[in-house]
Amino acid sequence: MQIKNALRKSLSVSGIKIDSDFEKNQWLKSEELVRIQRTLVRKLVEEACANVPFWGRTFRDLGLRPSDIKCVSDLEKLPVTSKAMMRGKAEFRSNIIKSMQPFMLHTGGSTGQVFRYYTTGLSRSALDACRIRAWRWAGYKDKDRIATFTGGGLGSSKRKFALDCVGMNEDTMDEYIQLIKKYKIDILRGIPSGLMTFARHVEKRGIDLRKKCVLTTSETLLPEHRKFIGEVLGEVFDGYGANDGGSSAFECSEHNGWHISVDKSVFEVLDRNCEHAAPGEEGILTVTCLYNYGMPWIRYMSNDLAVLTDEKCACGRGLPLMSKIKGRTTDLIVTRNTTMNGTELANHVIGMKLPIKAFQFIQTATERVTMRVAREPGWADSDEGKLINMLHQYDPDLDIRFEYPDDIPTTPAGKSEYVVNMMD
Numbered sequence: 001m002q003i004k005n006a007l008r009k010s011l012s013v014s015g016i017k018i019d020s021d022f023e024k025n026q027w028l029k030s031e032e033l034v035r036i037q038r039t040l041v042r043k044l045v046e047e048a049c050a051n052v053p054f055w056g057r058t059f060r061d062l063g064l065r066p067s068d069i070k071c072v073s074d075l076e077k078l079p080v081t082s083k084a085m086m087r088g089k090a091e092f093r094s095n096i097i098k099s100m101q102p103f104m105l106h107t108g109g110s111t112g113q114v115f116r117y118y119t120t121g122l123s124r125s126a127l128d129a130c131r132i133r134a135w136r137w138a139g140y141k142d143k144d145r146i147a148t149f150t151g152g153g154l155g156s157s158k159r160k161f162a163l164d165c166v167g168m169n170e171d172t173m174d175e176y177i178q179l180i181k182k183y184k185i186d187i188l189r190g191i192p193s194g195l196m197t198f199a200r201h202v203e204k205r206g207i208d209l210r211k212k213c214v215l216t217t218s219e220t221l222l223p224e225h226r227k228f229i230g231e232v233l234g235e236v237f238d239g240y241g242a243n244d245g246g247s248s249a250f251e252c253s254e255h256n257g258w259h260i261s262v263d264k265s266v267f268e269v270l271d272r273n274c275e276h277a278a279p280g281e282e283g284i285l286t287v288t289c290l291y292n293y294g295m296p297w298i299r300y301m302s303n304d305l306a307v308l309t310d311e312k313c314a315c316g317r318g319l320p321l322m323s324k325i326k327g328r329t330t331d332l333i334v335t336r337n338t339t340m341n342g343t344e345l346a347n348h349v350i351g352m353k354l355p356i357k358a359f360q361f362i363q364t365a366t367e368r369v370t371m372r373v374a375r376e377p378g379w380a381d382s383d384e385g386k387l388i389n390m391l392h393q394y395d396p397d398l399d400i401r402f403e404y405p406d407d408i409p410t411t412p413a414g415k416s417e418y419v420v421n422m423m424d
């Protein structure tokens with residue numbers, strides 16, 4: 001259902017056959033994809049420089065003209081950007097955004113602060129087309145029904161098939177099993193930690209609920225989760241989306257890594273000095289969205305660590321591969337009893353409205369977490385007990401220790417790291 005709507009949208013933007021163009025692009029040779037990407041980069045830079053105050057000023061300050069960005073590697077001449085830089089700043093929006101079917105989206109994300117941003121009809125359609133193209137790699141057909149396990153930032157436009165996995169218990173999971181059967185769901189989708197909890201329950205019930213495929217996203221997929229979800233619910237196809245950055249990458253049936261949607265975005269991997277890391281080397285993933293002229297995302301630094309590779313995939317697609325995406329493993333606390341998602345935990349703590357300036361969970365052993373709390377006036381000793389009770393709802397065996405620093409530094413991208421996993 002939600003897919004059909006997305007397709008209808010994608011086929012109706014300014015007469016551009018986005019869906020069919022993207023379908024063809026995947027089989028192009030890499031040189032042809034580089035040409036497409038180069039054309040899109042030039043257009044993006046021209047639009048940004050002409051209509052977006054921040055980029056117009058940045059080009060002037062650097063003594064650059066749009067024509068100085070001739071190819072993808074010329075993007076290096078421009079500064080990296082981040083959510084911290086862009087938050088609440090109108091100068092990152094185009095002066096003519098109203099003519100671009102704009103709509104506002106927001107993320108709560110790992111900073112705990114709402115980040116509002118704009119996308120356009122064109123950019124959203126291109127993103128949907130990339131997603132649907134990749135779902136077809138997993139066997140998706142246009143009439144398939146997808147149930148999405150939401151939570152941890154992943155939403156679903158069709159509430160009927162949106163299964164909230166925050167705070168799922170045995171009763172809700174039994175209900176979900178019935179819904180999946182009743183509506184003859186073909187495909188399951190969602191965040192790995194939620195799907196993992198559900199898969200454990202399905203196995204316990206001894207029911208065969210295997211589907212055509214399982215589409216995971218929004219969180220690092222741990223190998224053991226892929227294996228278990230694959231056995232109980234169906235073959236897992238993982239996707240990576242920096243959706244605010246308008247960029248994505250997905251696995252094909254070869255599972256050789258994630259094919260980057262280079263006809264929609266540029267992926268760069270940078271080292272700590274903001275230089276390009278060599279293929280095979282890990283660095284910070286930085287994305288450029290090639291279709292959002294309303295609020296251009298140029299060299300937008302994510303909080304994720306990635307590795308790009310020159311290796312070709314056996315499937316024959318020309319879309320290059322990202323061989324590793326990490327970063328959000330640090331966003332999970334994995335114990336013997338459960339998996340806790342950092343964003344979900346953060347939302348839980350924020351919702352408790354305790355006098356806390358900043359906080360961080362550090363997993364140091366399988367059953368041990370240190371919670372670092374920068375306190376505000378009004379903190380009472382009993383607040384520690386409230387946090388322990390909250391964490392014991394997730395895992396009653398968890399050993400919780402506390403540290404009280406004055407403040408907790410953010411990452412270079414300006415994000416709060418709510419979970420640091422020392423178990424990696």
Ligand SMILES: [Zn+2]
Pocket residue numbers: 252253254256259313314315316317
């Ligand atoms: Zn492939």
